[in-house]
Amino acid sequence: MTVTKSMFVRNALYYAAPLLVLCSAAAVSLFILPVLSEASRPQLISAALVLDFTLVVPFLVYVLLVRTKRAPWLVLVPSFVLGYALAKLTIPAGNQAALDLLRFLALPVELTVITYLIIVARRAIKHTPAGGDFATRFRAAARTALSARVPADILTTEVAILYYAFHRNRTAVVPGSFTVHREAGYVAVVIGIGMAIVAETLALHFLISLWSVVFAWILTGLSMYSFIWITGDYRAMTARPVLVTSTHLLLRFGLRWEADIPLERIIGIGTLKNNKDKPDADTLVAALLGSPNVQITLDRPVEITGLYGIRRVVKTIRLRVDGSSKFCAALGA
Numbered sequence: 001m002t003v004t005k006s007m008f009v010r011n012a013l014y015y016a017a018p019l020l021v022l023c024s025a026a027a028v029s030l031f032i033l034p035v036l037s038e039a040s041r042p043q044l045i046s047a048a049l050v051l052d053f054t055l056v057v058p059f060l061v062y063v064l065l066v067r068t069k070r071a072p073w074l075v076l077v078p079s080f081v082l083g084y085a086l087a088k089l090t091i092p093a094g095n096q097a098a099l100d101l102l103r104f105l106a107l108p109v110e111l112t113v114i115t116y117l118i119i120v121a122r123r124a125i126k127h128t129p130a131g132g133d134f135a136t137r138f139r140a141a142a143r144t145a146l147s148a149r150v151p152a153d154i155l156t157t158e159v160a161i162l163y164y165a166f167h168r169n170r171t172a173v174v175p176g177s178f179t180v181h182r183e184a185g186y187v188a189v190v191i192g193i194g195m196a197i198v199a200e201t202l203a204l205h206f207l208i209s210l211w212s213v214v215f216a217w218i219l220t221g222l223s224m225y226s227f228i229w230i231t232g233d234y235r236a237m238t239a240r241p242v243l244v245t246s247t248h249l250l251l252r253f254g255l256r257w258e259a260d261i262p263l264e265r266i267i268g269i270g271t272l273k274n275n276k277d278k279p280d281a282d283t284l285v286a287a288l289l290g291s292p293n294v295q296i297t298l299d300r301p302v303e304i305t306g307l308y309g310i311r312r313v314v315k316t317i318r319l320r321v322d323g324s325s326k327f328c329a330a331l332g333a
Contacts, residue, residue, distance in 0.1 A: 014064040018057050018079065022086060025052040029090035046095035053083035054102055072148040077113050133240055134167075135160040135255060139305075153309030160255055164239055165232030176330055177241040179322045180253055181234070184289040190234045197227045237288075242321055244330040249296075251304070251317070253286045259304040268297030269331050271324050284312055287320035294319045294327060 029049055036042045061079045065071040087099050122141075138159060142152035181187065201223040209216035233254060240252035249261040272293050279285050284304060285292055296317040304312045321327045 011070070014068065014070060017064055018060045021052060021057050021060060022083065025049050026086050026090045029087070029092075033095065034092050042092075042095050043097060046091050047098040049091060050087055050098045050102065053087040054080055057083045072146045072151050074113065074146060074151065077109065080109070133252075134163055135236070135240065136258070138163075150309040153305065157255060157308050160236065161229055161232035163232070164235040164255075165228045174241075174243060176244040178244070178327045178330075179238070179241045180286075180320060181237045181288060181322075183322045184287075184320065186234065186237065186288045189289065190230055193230055194227055197223055197230075242319070242327070244327070249331065251286075251319075253319070255307060257284065257286050257304050257306050257312075259302060261298070261302055263331070265298050265300070265302065266296055266331060267299045268295070269328050270295050271328060272318065279318060280316070282314050283316040283318060284314040285318045287318070290320060292318035292320045293324040294321055296331070 029046075033042055033046060033049070036045065058076050058079045061071070061075055062073075065075060066073050084099070084102060088096070091099060135156060139153060139156040142155050142159075143149060146152045146155070201220055204223075205216050205220045208219060233256075237254035240254055242252055243250040247263060249263060249266065251257060251259045251261060272291065272295050282301060296319065298315050298317075301313045301315045304314060304317075306312065
């Protein structure tokens, strides 16, 4: 217990040090810098604060997190962007001369990171064994490129949402595949939500633009991204069905859950009708609308990957699948 507690405290300090520098620099920028006289040379102090925001903080992130392998190197980019944004918000407008010089670095850094990710991801996908859909292969590529599981899974979710939202999926019907969205009528729900987002976005944009045009466009952008996210989520449901092969159950509940379960691990299969029992901690419930209609019991717990790197270790899976009787027969065969 003592060792675990000390490790927790040490890890907390590693993450807290960069945040402490950010908060301290922001406090000085907000409360001390505006009241300094010209004799105190506020331009020089603001330049030092800019260095704290944009260089000292990323340096601490590298030394404490990246070098110790607690985080991938890509966290240096958001740490720089966060520091720059806080400096822009807190340093008085008249003292941002040093900050204005750094804005020319933002675009080259962003393009460099994006180019690196594209090159490494394509290389990793090329060496990933063939088979599997885009999300499965990209996750393997991202984990290879980033050498960290959680950031790779977060990146996979965002990229896959955009891929399925805009890519023209021409998925052929594979024997042993079972959809999860048809009987639930999920398409009607998606259309209803999409129409509501569009209508509310138009009304809110014109209303908020009377107060702030910038804020109105920010909310509009977020609403449009929500529309894209819902579209990508639905199209992933249609492109990634549950698949029963001769050796495995490939659980693909859209992008929400994913696992490859050997058939010999399954010790129980049954249909459910109006089941209202509260699931245990080791039970996964995967149903778009309504109650699950199939229950799968395993001989020992397995790990299932969800959105944004969420992981569940479960022994029982309650699933709502189209054609539950045929699905159970396929598993039983």
